[in-house]
Amino acid sequence: MTHPRRRAAAEAIAAKDPRGRVRVVTDPDPSGPPTALRTANPSWSCVGADATHHVVFQDDVLIAEDFFPCVEKVAAAVPDEAVAFYEGWEGRNSGVVRLGALTGAQWAYAIDEHVPSLALMLPADAARGYERFAAEHGNGWPYDVVIQRYLKALDIPVRIAVPSTVDHDDVPSIAGNSTHGWRRATFFTDRAAFSPDDNTACAAFSLVPFYQYGESKCAVRQEDRWEYLDTDRYLRRIGLLGTCEDGLAAADRPDLPDTVCRQVWLTAFATGVAVAALTDRDPEPAVAAAVMESLGPGGLCEEYTGAELVPMIPLVRDLALAALDAGRAAHRATAGTPRPAPAPGVVVTGGDPAFGAQLARLLTDAGRTAVHAERLDQAAHAVPGAPDAVIHLGSPHDTGYPLADLLADAEKLGARRLVHASSAAVYRGGAAEDRAEDSLRERPEDAEARLWWDAEEQCRAWGRQTGTPVQIVRFAEPVGPHAPLDGVLADWMLRAWTRRPMTLVEGRRHQIVDYRDMADALAALLARPAGPEICNVASAGYDETAFAELVTETARRTPWERADAPGPHTPLMSTALITAETGWRPAAPVHNGARAQAQWLACDTHDDLVGLWRTPDPGDDTGVRRA
Known part of the structure; x- marks a missing residue:
């Protein structure tokens, strides 16, 4: 062709x-x-x-x-x-x-x-x-x-x-x-x-380390789907991150940026772990050298020109070969060592099952051992005794598991604490200034905001009735694999992938929360006695143009248009309260999370997305002008 x-x-x-x-x-x-x-x-x-x-x-x-x-x-x-x-x-x-x-x-x-x-x-x-x-x-x-x-x-x-x-x-x-x-x-x-x-x-x-876009990642098979996570997170999960870090500290570092050295070392070390788990045979030296020669250009080809990469190739290769050997040795030293899994004390339910299962794994990585269950009554066999906490990924729309049923099941199980994951959409239609948790004191006028408010009120009323501590966490638009498809970022990414222009609304601002920051914020809350009844959580904020540029950088370059009429507005939230109460701060690289979402939308989803763009949006040809 x-x-x-x-x-x-x-x-x-x-x-x-x-x-x-x-x-x-x-x-x-x-x-x-x-x-x-x-x-x-x-x-x-x-x-x-x-x-x-x-x-x-x-x-x-x-x-x-x-x-x-x-x-x-x-x-x-x-x-x-x-x-x-x-x-x-x-x-x-x-x-x-x-x-x-x-x-x-x-x-x-x-x-x-x-x-x-x-x-x-x-x-x-x-x-x-x-x-x-x-x-x-x-x-x-x-x-x-x-x-x-x-x-x-x-x-x-x-x-x-x-x-x-x-x-x-x-x-x-x-x-x-x-x-x-x-x-x-x-x-x-x-x-x-x-x-x-x-x-x-x-x-x-079932484990595939790779180096892409300057980031070290691992693909890990999870039943019927793949989980893509940062390599340092995977190595921490299997108890080898400290060994990996010690090896890097002792290695002869080439004259390369520290970030490149670290990401190359992580990738090759994890590759060594994977190889040692599969075979006791030593790799052929010429083959190992050949595949590690391509590691640097593959991971860095979007950041460096070919002329810049050529002198880096042998430096990356030699560092990667040392890391490969270190990873193989680390696996051999720990193979057969039992690592008993702690009993889960947290149950995640609600929302998309894949997103919920992913959140449970990330919570476990953060030290709060969690399991996911589509319904609480399905989790009884996995959690010995009453769960320490139930985290419910709320939705104002019918999910097949009504909130009233969730609350009844939590009471039956004797849950000691309920954390309801709500949304920044509860502030929708309000004043433009950054919203603190106590700035919303009565039922909102916006219809979508009222749905979120009513769900929060239902949880609070249940908590008062049962004496169970209830905390509401208002998350910004989630970003990452399996994130809800009703967000602006997901909509724009799908438009970019399918060569449809994005429609920008003048004056609008956006706030997102990386899926890893979500887990870390929840873990920080659960590590302390129940404190503030409501907390806002967000990773980063963008104006309309910067948000569009995030899409073009992480999905596909695409044109955009500007709408003449303003659209629904959700003001930005202040996250000062959760930081003051727990010390949590956003730490995940949101650009990384946005790229993970873009790749999931393009590569990892099944036929459920194929027909999303068959029918033109009736609003595409009205009230829109070229940027």
Whole structure:
């Protein structure tokens, strides 16, 4: 698949097939907005009548020698799977390739992320069905996201070649991806080799450390979904953060920024822990060096130019190799050491189940052992005796678990404390100045605010009746994976991903709370006897333009428009009270949290988001002017 401007490059790639089976497909609307999605439809549709499989290349690839004979054998060996012959060093799945290489695997299954589609093979029937799915569900989403959702809908797994037999030729991206910086394969071989007798086993990892956007992360399998968390948080969870930090302090640090050294060390140390959990065999030195050479460029390619990265590569590699060894040693030293889990004393309920389960894990990380239950009566078997506290993620709308039922269940269980997670929306329609907790003394006039107020009043009345301490925490708009979709940030991110302009309202301000700050604030409250009845919690505030810029930086660059008429206004809150009472202050990097939300919306969600933008918003064409 190519653009007419790069047809010659595409024809050169096609000529590499000795049997002449590769067809060049050009953008059907080359003057339109640059997007791979448009060219993907005809590229996947031109399947030969007698073909068993279909491979689509993008026009900026380098292909290993003997690639095409190798592909034929792979297709016969794994007929029902998608096969990615390339994975870039900048993606989450770069961590999958590193683990595969370090443990001796030839293949590894992709984790939730856009599908590596630079050189992708599908079974022929699946290839033929892509165009119809994209027509119904594309709606402006990036091509590699659409194909990921398509393969999920078909329940077709994606296996990644280890090493890659296709690399990225670093030419300017017509589709606008050059903003992602220098892009190459995590681990590439220039000679493809596969025998029908070769092992087709495909590794599936439950822990995948990776380095992306300058941040060290771990993908951790949690039952039916992935949790993506900062690597230092994961290492603290398994009791190895201190060992990791001590190793970094004793290491010979290269002449690199401290932040880079720390994030590289965390990633490679956690990779060593993961490798040691999978095999006792030492990684091949040449392989370890190769995969760690790509670690720095992959994690930093959006912050540094290629020219700046080249001298950093050996420095990062050597530091990462030392951390890899330290992580392996740390796992071996602690393997088999029992770590009894403390009994949970906190139950989280209400809200989205995935968000609630995530909050319970973060509370446990913060020292308040918690479990999640969609209903309190389901938590009785997990919590011995009466729970120390119930945290209810409130909603003014029908959730299938009415607040009255929650309160009745809390009384039956003998909950010693109730924390009701309310919303800054309770201040909606009020004065523009920063709102303190005692500034709202009577039922609000705004309809949405009244719903939140009434729920708070119901909890307070229950507390007075039962003698149970009740605290109300008014959170700003939550930001992070599984955050509610009714917030402005989620709405704007979905618009950005689907190439729809954001609509900005003059004079409006926004306040958000990072999902990790939410957990830490709740843990800080629970660490003390019940204090103030109401607390405000927020991480950061933005004016309208700065909020839009946050979206373009963490999701996708997109235009915005300005509405002539003002919209509903929620004033900013003061968070001085919770700081004075508990010492809590926002500490999570909100840019990191916003990016995590953007990635979740694009890559980690299932078909529940696919149809959100099918029907145009009737307000899009009224009262709006171009910025």
